[in-house]
Amino acid sequence: MVIGHLTIRSRLSKMIPDGRIPHAMLFVGADGYGTLALALDFARLAVCSNPRTVAAADSGAHAAFTEACGVCRSCVQTSTLQHPDVTILTALPTGKFDSEQDLPDDVLEELSAQLRTIAQDPYEPFGLRNAMQIRISQIRNLKRSLSLSSVQAGKRIVIVHHADEMNTEASNAFLKTLEEPHLDVTIILTTQNPVRILPTISSRCQELFVPPLAEADVTDYLVNHHDCPIEEARVVARFADGDIIRARSFLTEDMNAERTEALNLLRAALKGQKYRVALADAIQLSTEVKDQKRILRLLQFLALWIRDTQLVESSGTVDIVANIDQTEALQKFSASFGTADLALCLTSVERASRDIRRNVSPSLVLLTTLVDIRRILYTTRQTAAV
Ligand SMILES: [Zn+2]
Structure with missing residues (x-):
């Protein structure tokens, strides 16, 4: 086969x-x-x-x-x-x-x-x-x-x-x-x-x-060989970058839990005045287990969320996003931050992945990156004209 x-x-x-x-x-x-x-x-x-x-x-x-x-x-x-x-x-x-x-x-x-x-x-x-x-x-x-x-x-x-x-x-x-x-x-x-x-x-x-394999081929494989529901297979394939072994690791590592964790980090960073406490708690939770690959996956989820927001903002639809099972949350997020400098946020996440690979402390990398993203999202978005 x-x-x-x-x-x-x-x-x-x-x-x-x-x-x-x-x-x-x-x-x-x-x-x-x-x-x-x-x-x-x-x-x-x-x-x-x-x-x-x-x-x-x-x-x-x-x-x-x-x-x-x-x-x-x-x-x-x-x-x-x-x-x-x-x-x-x-x-x-x-x-x-x-x-x-x-x-x-x-x-x-x-x-x-x-x-x-x-x-x-x-x-x-x-x-x-x-x-x-x-x-x-x-x-x-x-x-x-x-x-x-x-x-x-x-x-x-x-x-x-x-x-x-x-x-x-x-x-x-x-x-x-x-x-x-x-x-x-x-x-x-x-x-x-x-x-x-x-x-x-x-x-x-x-x-x-x-x-790398085409995304559609990875999706078919997950559906036909791992009894993965089509909706989930499409999400996993989008995250797997044409690599079946990576796709399977998402299935076994409980991709949804990790994605939720990544989004919790983002949510904590975007909280009001007391965001620092919420963010520090979320980061502590995410870095309890020393696992570089896991931190890299969290950053990947973060990047895909931002990319999806870009797509929603530019196309006005949620048809082609990676997080196809999260369209409502994406639309909400996009309504708040779609006009911000999302490309700059992505650069920040890329830099974070590089730092993690160079063994910089994960807590430090996550903290600086998420504070950076907070600053970008709040200061570069255009608030709706009255
Ligand atoms: Zn033969």
Whole structure:
């Protein structure tokens, strides 16, 4: 199952019948954009014995692509990731063992459970607990198996998940494998950190940048795979920036509670004379748990609220806002502050996120930012002419 990214899938699928499959490709993009999903989809197609052409429903010609048939023997095997000619390499946890062959039982179990999960849903996070490095022994094993002929006399695909996790030895051994390409073997590296891959490796790979998913695709995914009600899915997708893993974290972290918290901070900052006490209380509540990511999400909610206010002010409607379940509150807020310098407020929130990432004290950042926003909102709004 792979969603969206029609142009990329079309481009990839055209390589196969034309026999223009590169020996090595590097898929660069956040895990949540579906880099692994695209790699697995490509593997499935490459080994399928009866691929079929589909025209995407809303397509221009560019979006027509080939996909695996789903029923041939290869497809049955790849659907559970048990095809002998599709290999996935991933970092192993530290321990005495040297390769996949002599992994302790609990790690083996974890690995096969994870493989079953991504076979079902390739947008799930993939990687063993405490795994840090892809080791040289794994690359040696790979080399050995590539020197044998393919099991089903067809193409072979090797996916190196998070290729930047190869340690130096492994990278050097891997480079040699790339320098002696094997017929009918394609190696796909995936990474979120392309700068951590040896330039001598990346220069031998055809690079493919995987962009964020379209918001509509994220919405569909949440509705179809997480039984998320459409209204909520639309809100979450708007906040997720095309990243399914981030979208899912919003679902599990109780997005609504965090958004309410962010808005409470804003409300406290906008109170009358005694706002300082209310604001200090709200900030204390929000910073009790030391969690940088959580503070960044609060700031993100704040930014989206301000952006929505801009939209309501400029369009006069609430049709396209992110907080579609909060339209009444948004209209009220917009009536009070819609004419203020909201762009300046956004700059203030952006600066706050940067400071949080630089480990400035969260309480201090929230206090200065919210006092700043209060000042901007009250002093720059135009009060209605009499
Ligand atoms: Zn097939």
